[in-house]
Amino acid sequence: MDLGLKGRKALVTGGSRGIGRGVVTALAAAGVDVVTCYRQDSAAVDSLRHELKETGGQHHVLRADLARPEQITELLAETRDRLGGLDLVVNNAGAISHVPYAELSIEDWHRVVDTNLTAAHLVIQGALPLLGPGSSVVNIGSKSSEVGIPLRAHYTATKAALRGLTRSLAKEFGDRDIRFNVLALGVIETEAFDEMPADRRAVLLDRYRGKTALGRLGTPAEVAGAVLFLASDLSRYVTGATIHVDGGIS
Ligand SMILES: NC(=O)c1ccc[n+]([C@@H]2O[C@H](COP(=O)([O-])OP(=O)(O)OC[C@H]3O[C@@H](n4cnc5c(N)ncnc54)[C@H](OP(=O)(O)O)[C@@H]3O)[C@@H](O)[C@H]2O)c1
Secondary structure, X not given: OOOXXXXXXXXXXXXXXXXXXXXXXXXXXXXXXXXXXXXXXXXXXXXXXHHHHHHOOOOEEEEOOOOOHHHHHHHHHHHHHHHXXXXXXXXXXXXXXXXXXHHOOHHHHHHHHHHHHHHHHHHHHHHHHHEEEEEEEEEEXXXXXXXXXXXXXXXHHHHHHHHHHHHHHHHHHHHHOOEEEXXXXXXXXXXXXXXXXXXXXXXXXXXXXXXXXXXXXXXXXXXXXXXHHHHOHHHXXXXXXXXXEOOOEO
């Protein structure tokens, strides 16, 4: 299906692996020129560069640690120099840890808050001069922020905060015709699942399948489907929304 995205320009944070990679490759396949970033060099970064070269288009895979504000400033300057402007920003990069709340260190709190919330704020604020009428900002949230999860209070707090940020910005920038939405994800099967010991993976898959209406986990490509919708004119009256991409998980 042609969504009319050819020639549009996007910044997607955290595109080297997992969901971000699925979003980057789907946008590139739809004809969007994409800048994406990662934190540390890896074989995944090399293979993404190769994949994007094969797809064609103006794509740039840049190193930037989003927990460091000065690197966000540099990332946005590079984006402006390379793409000129932006039609889409996807705040995808995220950090998590599983820690009993009583033992949660201030360092870990800051790492997760800085990556998931402060970076999204700085990326959006820095991208504002690049975003024209009709552009779209997508923040990757989590169903877990509605239901809560033990050992992930810090993570769920950041994902809940993204929803407040999104709704307020939708109201503040509606008159510039910039849309802001959240995708609240359920459990998405990424490489992280493949890297787990087989017995732990089987237990988790079984548990989440049982909790999900569709009886399976989601894929990065299925998250990308919702991003493509929010990037396109099909969603031009959708703003301030939280769209669940969770297979009906409860
Ligand atoms: N997977 C799920 O089931 C699920 C469910 C709900 C919500 N989400 C959300 O979806 C998003 C993506 O999750 P995922 O599972 O795909 O994560 P992932 O597999 O861990 O990938 C995270 C990506 O973000 C990058 N990244 C992390 N910290 C960064 C930093 N400080 N600076 C720059 N890049 C950074 C990573 O780059 P490096 O490779 O260089 O570290 C990687 O490309 C996150 O916001 C997460 O909270 C995921």
